[in-house]
Amino acid sequence: MKKIIAGVLAFSVIVTIFVAVANGGTKYSIFCANGKIEVEMRSLEKMKSARGSDVCLIKEFDYSSDAENEAGKLGGKGASCKCN
Secondary structure, eight states, X not given: OHHHHHHHHHHHHHHHHHHHHHHTTOOEEEEEETTEEEEESSOHHHHHHHHOSOEEEXXXXXXXXXXXXXXXXXXXXXXXXXXX
16 A cells, blocks of 8 residues: 555656646746737747837736636736736
8 A cells, every 4th residue: 555655646746747847937927018918928028029118017827727817807818908
């Protein structure tokens, strides 16, 4: 029984490490870009390059669903926003 528990624990640790490495620190971000809310995987620098200087980062998340849910609380994608 102890070997089974140890095996399951080792497997869980390996899977967790694999997911973390595979994810590579990807962040899902909510941006205000040109007065509209957007959810993207891009960095702030890449968003400014793509959308111009009127871009600000609102919040970052590890999971897409969390970013989407938070964007919904702010009015959803495409809702009006302002950079301070």
